Amino acid sequence: MSDFFKLDRLVMQFGGLTAVSNFSIEIQPGELVGLIGPNGAGKTTVFNMITGFYAPTTGRVIWQGEDITGLKVHRITAKGIARTFQNIRLFTDMTVLENVMVSLHHRLRSHFWEAMLGLPRYLKEDRRMIQDARTFLEDLNLVHLTDEKAGALAYGQQRRLEIARALATHPKLLLLDEPAAGMNPQETRELAKLVQDLRSRYALTIFLIEHDMKFVMGLCERIKVLDYGVTIAEGTPAEIQKNPEVIKAYLGEPKHA
Numbered sequence: 001m002s003d004f005f006k007l008d009r010l011v012m013q014f015g016g017l018t019a020v021s022n023f024s025i026e027i028q029p030g031e032l033v034g035l036i037g038p039n040g041a042g043k044t045t046v047f048n049m050i051t052g053f054y055a056p057t058t059g060r061v062i063w064q065g066e067d068i069t070g071l072k073v074h075r076i077t078a079k080g081i082a083r084t085f086q087n088i089r090l091f092t093d094m095t096v097l098e099n100v101m102v103s104l105h106h107r108l109r110s111h112f113w114e115a116m117l118g119l120p121r122y123l124k125e126d127r128r129m130i131q132d133a134r135t136f137l138e139d140l141n142l143v144h145l146t147d148e149k150a151g152a153l154a155y156g157q158q159r160r161l162e163i164a165r166a167l168a169t170h171p172k173l174l175l176l177d178e179p180a181a182g183m184n185p186q187e188t189r190e191l192a193k194l195v196q197d198l199r200s201r202y203a204l205t206i207f208l209i210e211h212d213m214k215f216v217m218g219l220c221e222r223i224k225v226l227d228y229g230v231t232i233a234e235g236t237p238a239e240i241q242k243n244p245e246v247i248k249a250y251l252g253e254p255k256h257a
């Protein structure tokens, strides 16, 4: 059993509502795993528990052998877990480059006063950061938009900028929350290729939520299915597609009929 990344019986309750019930999974380095399920199934809540946005009611998040359950968001980011959001969260009035720079900034070693005084170490780090940020933008096919305001970008470009920002924190595990939402079929196909390329270029492990079944089935090696907070299936895309419980959940048949 590996302790690279393990969710052990996670439970999240909001008042009387159990949003996620006994969610467990192990993901190996380099794997690309999908999390699917109808609206409100608890998928984003799982991501929120991994990344410190919610402290689980019970259960554990194990990352590289360490119990990181309930740590603060910035500490989890610093340990190499990054995410994107279902509702895009960019600094819309800042440029594309500045958005990536903000993510890189936590790695900057020089002090605030060095920056204020424009001391050499700061200036050197600043130049290096701009170069690094441009590299991420090149990887996400956004470098031609470097000086545009993030808010002026097309939807698909904003989604890619979110991924660039996540990569700028130098993660080992990348969580993507509906990366293809709002994209047209052509953009979605390009995104699938991009995700594969990024996985190998940055040696990433990827866990993603997505409603676009073609995208998930074509990209993920393994898929987990949630319905009303409960895991109803886990398997390869081929297994999931013919699983009767999954078909029932997606066709919206009354659960207790």
Ligand SMILES: Nc1ncnc2c1ncn2[C@@H]1O[C@H](COP(=O)(O)OP(=O)(O)OP(=O)(O)O)[C@@H](O)[C@H]1O
Pocket (backbone or CB within 6 Å): 014, 017, 019, 037, 038, 039, 040, 041, 042, 043, 044, 045, 046, 086
């Ligand atoms: N902070 C919160 N307080 C109360 N209830 C919450 C909170 N966050 C999520 N929920 C509830 O938990 C359940 C699961 O929500 P979640 O957003 O995780 O589902 P999801 O599978 O990501 O859905 P979607 O596909 O629509 O994004 C929902 O009933 C939601 O209303």
